[in-house]
Amino acid sequence: MDHNPKLTSSELGVLWNAYMQNTAVLCFVKHFDKNNEDQSIDALIKTALNNIQFAVEGSKQIFEIEKSPVPFGFNESDVNLEVSRLYSDLFALRYIKYISAVGIAAAAVSLELSARTDVRTYFTKIIESLSSQYNSASDLLLQKGVFIRSPIIPVPEKVEYIQEESFLSGVFGRHRPITAVELSHVSKNLETNSIGRTFILGFSQIAQSIEVKEYFTRGKEIAEKHEDIFREILLKDDLPLPSVWDSTISHTTTPIFSDKLMMFHVATLNATSVSSYGGAIAGSLRKDLGVQYMKLLTEVIEYADDGVKIMIKNQWLEQPPQAPDRVALRRNMTI
Structure with missing residues (x-):
């Protein structure tokens, strides 16, 4: 028999968070795609759209398989694509690099918290796609000469141990x-x-x-x-x-x-x-x-x-899945 365990609380939580985050980011990237005038980053924006849509559909499918309600998240009612740009194309490029890095970190934590094969496969694919997306965004920023680098310090001449507490x-x-x-x-x-x-x-x-x-x-x-x-x-x-x-x-x-x-x-x-x-x-x-x-x-x-x-x-905060309130259940039983 195939072992198909129910989602654990951790898996339910990370999938819920992935759906919420990606439906939100999708709105911003759609806005960038609609207003982009820089042909050099057009392919990257299209790739980002595909990667985000995969993340949204992937978590949604698992919820549906488990007969768990799909979160409301965000949709076309949360973004007006008929309005002209708010941010520049260069900012859109930097934003894609930023969300790629944040997404990789979040997916890595989610992978660690997941046991089921399908959930681990889902987050593994997200890490792979976002890693490629991050590198593409970084390469474009380098080509344009606008990659923000950390300050450069001299390379140490030798390896040594800390000698005094004054180092703190x-x-x-x-x-x-x-x-x-x-x-x-x-x-x-x-x-x-x-x-x-x-x-x-x-x-x-x-x-x-x-x-x-x-x-x-x-x-x-x-x-x-x-x-x-x-x-x-x-x-x-x-x-x-x-x-x-x-x-x-x-x-x-x-x-x-x-x-x-x-x-x-x-x-x-x-x-x-x-x-x-x-x-x-x-x-x-x-x-x-x-x-x-x-x-x-x-x-x-x-x-x-x-x-x-x-x-x-304003009733804008969607409630994450939560454990049952045992105290409330017991009280209802005694009524």
């Missing part, structure tokens, strides 16, 4: 030079905040709700503040600042994306920042960097929490 540095006073590992986290978080700031700035321009507009404006200010902090870290070590992301935004104020979709995407950006800051704390031996990341992390969590409240208030 204190919270105040003079600090030892930043390590390559710490520098990689600073560069990554600077890039993440740059793309987030550009996205939120555009969102604030087309949002329909005043409350949502104000929320996005606050998010833009937070991203700018965090960018300044990371730049200051580089400047104090006399390191060159990386070039900025293309932040060209059109003058349109016509709604392109639904407030529900934009709020969900900002929630995703917040979750990415929380994960990145957590990894940076673990990878930073300098105490002052750890303290700084903790402050930034707290600010992002508070901002994300306020966003969730807005989504719940």
